[in-house]
Amino acid sequence: MKIEYTQIGIIHSPFIGREDMPIQPSGAIGVKGTVEVFEAFRPGLRDLDGFSHVILLYHFHRSRSPKPRVVPFMDSEPRGLFATRAPNRPNPIGISVVQLDRIEQGVLYIRNVDILEGTPLLDIKPYVPEFGDQVEIRTGWLEKAKGIVSGRKSDDRFK
Amino acid sequence: MKIEYTQIGIIHSPFIGREDMPIQPSGAIGVKGTVEVFEAFRPGLRDLDGFSHVILLYHFHRSRSPKPRVVPFMDSEPRGLFATRAPNRPNPIGISVVQLDRIEQGVLYIRNVDILEGTPLLDIKPYVPEFGDQVEIRTGWLEKAKGIVSGRKSDDRFK
Numbered sequence: 001m002k003i004e005y006t007q008i009g010i011i012h013s014p015f016i017g018r019e020d021m022p023i024q025p026s027g028a029i030g031v032k033g034t035v036e037v038f039e040a041f042r043p044g045l046r047d048l049d050g051f052s053h054v055i056l057l058y059h060f061h062r063s064r065s066p067k068p069r070v071v072p073f074m075d076s077e078p079r080g081l082f083a084t085r086a087p088n089r090p091n092p093i094g095i096s097v098v099q100l101d102r103i104e105q106g107v108l109y110i111r112n113v114d115i116l117e118g119t120p121l122l123d124i125k126p127y128v129p130e131f132g133d134q135v136e137i138r139t140g141w142l143e144k145a146k147g148i149v150s151g152r153k154s155d156d157r158f159k
Numbered sequence: 160m161k162i163e164y165t166q167i168g169i170i171h172s173p174f175i176g177r178e179d180m181p182i183q184p185s186g187a188i189g190v191k192g193t194v195e196v197f198e199a200f201r202p203g204l205r206d207l208d209g210f211s212h213v214i215l216l217y218h219f220h221r222s223r224s225p226k227p228r229v230v231p232f233m234d235s236e237p238r239g240l241f242a243t244r245a246p247n248r249p250n251p252i253g254i255s256v257v258q259l260d261r262i263e264q265g266v267l268y269i270r271n272v273d274i275l276e277g278t279p280l281l282d283i284k285p286y287v288p289e290f291g292d293q294v295e296i297r298t299g300w301l302e303k304a305k306g307i308v309s310g311r312k313s314d315d316r317f318k
Contacts, residue, residue, distance in 0.1 A: 001279060003218050005250040007160040041249055043227035046239030050299020053289075054241075057216075057252055059162050068202035080205030082213075082283040090200055091164040091281045093216055095254065097289045120160060122250045124241040128298050130212075130256045130286075139287050140209020 009037040009121035011058060013113045018062065022114045033098075033113035035121060042106040045124075049103045053127035054110075059120040060092035072141075079141055094119070097127050168196040168280035170217060172272045177221065181273045192257075192272035194280060201265040204283075208262045212286035213269075218279040219251035231300075238300055253278070256286050 013033035015021045022028040035056065037045060048054065066088045069078040081089060099111040108124075172192035174180045181187040194215065196204060207213065225247045228237040240248060258270040267283075 001166040003164045003166065003279065003281070005162045005164065005252070007162065008249050041227075041241075044225075044240035044249075045242075046228065047242035047300055048239055050297065051242065052295065052297035055254070057250070057254075066203070068200075069205065080207055081203035082200075083204075083206035083210065083285050085284060089282055090167050090203075091216075093164070093252070093282050095214070095216070095284070120162070122162070123248055123252050125244060125254070126242050126299065126301065127289075127296070128301060129296055130288075136211065137286070137288055138209065138211035140285065141206055142285065142287060143209075 005059075005122055007038075007059070007120040008041045008123070009035055011035050011056065011113075011115050011117075011119040011121055013115050013117050013119075015113075015115070016117050018116065021116065028112050028114040030111060031113045033110050033115065035108040035110060035124070037106045037108070037121070037124075039106065045103055045106065045108075048108075048124065048126065049100070051100060051126045053097050054100050054108070055125040055127050056096050056098060056115070056121065057123040057125070058094050058096075058115060059122055060087040060089070060094050061118070061120055062116065063087040063089065063092035066090050066092075075141060077141070083140060093122065164218075164281055166197075166218070166279040167200045167282070168194055170194050170215065170272075170274050170276075170278040170280055172274050172276050172278075174272075174274070175276050177275065180275065187271050187273040189270060190272045192269050192274065194267040194269060194283070196265045196267070196280070196283075198265065204262055204265065204267075207267075207283065207285065208259070210259060210285045212256050213259050213267070214284040214286050215255050215257060215274070215280065216282040216284070217253045217255075217274060218281055219246040219248070219253050220277070220279055221275065222246040222248070222251040225249050225251075234300060236300070242299060252281065
């Protein structure tokens with residue numbers, strides 16, 4: 001079953017090359033960018049400015065053919081693709097939670113951007129925290145990588 | 160720009176009709192379901208079982224043409240589409256964070272399912288909490304709807 005989507009906007013960021021990219025939003029704290037929503041879709045932005053954070057869904061436009069195992073940035077062992085956020089996926093959809101500073105004339109001014117310049121936008125959703133403190137979260141192989149993510153930059157491995 | 164994706168699996172749940180659906184995961188606590196990943200994509204599941212929660216990305220296969228404003232389930236006023244999680248969107252991509260109980264032969268056994276039976280799967284990502292306690296989150300029009308979500312069921316308004 002083939003599913004066809006359409007670009008509804010474009011994401012602008014300081015990251016021109018994949019080599020300079022932070023690998024997770026925690027490494028992108030404070031980095032500013034914008035989301036230009038195409039005119040036809042702007043009426044849907046009403047009420048969004050009440051949210052401090054939004055979820056961006058976008059197309060990893062520079063991804064390559066996926067492999068079932070990848071060596072993530074925070075690890076030295078190959079891991080199952082779906083246990084990572086690697087951009088080379090069967091359906092290369094990226095999601096990022098970013099801080100929303102303001103919206104002006106169809107442009108979202110955002111912060112904590114970990115997205116490449118020129119990335120096609122697919123959807124915007126309001127961010128609502130998933131869980132309270134009572135839920136215990138396990139994050140598999142990422143547990144041991146905690147704390148080393150913030151300072152790391154992307155490299156060429158997903159070219 | 161058109162973007163083409165392909166179905167990589169199918170989500171099974173007790174929700175046959177949209178009328179019975181919980182409107183958010185908080186209303187789906189404990190509801191069990193499965194995700195059947197198609198054989199070609201199963202090697203990518205390795206290491207995923209170390210995560211207690213996963214993010215499912217899926218295609219809202221029964222969505223209709225989007226309108227720029229919708230009246231959400233938790234409100235009586237029309238809100239901008241992108242400030243809601245309504246399924247009728249320009250690109251009808253849904254995301255849910257579900258609890259992962261186990262993986263057996265390419266099938267994920269999941270809990271807290273708020274997804275329709277037969278929904279096409281697009282992607283699986285490991286869930287990692289976005290923010291610590293230090294970040295203040297504002298959720299716009301949803302603030303006043305807090306607490307009334309859990310018990311609410313879906314209805315016909317997105318048919």
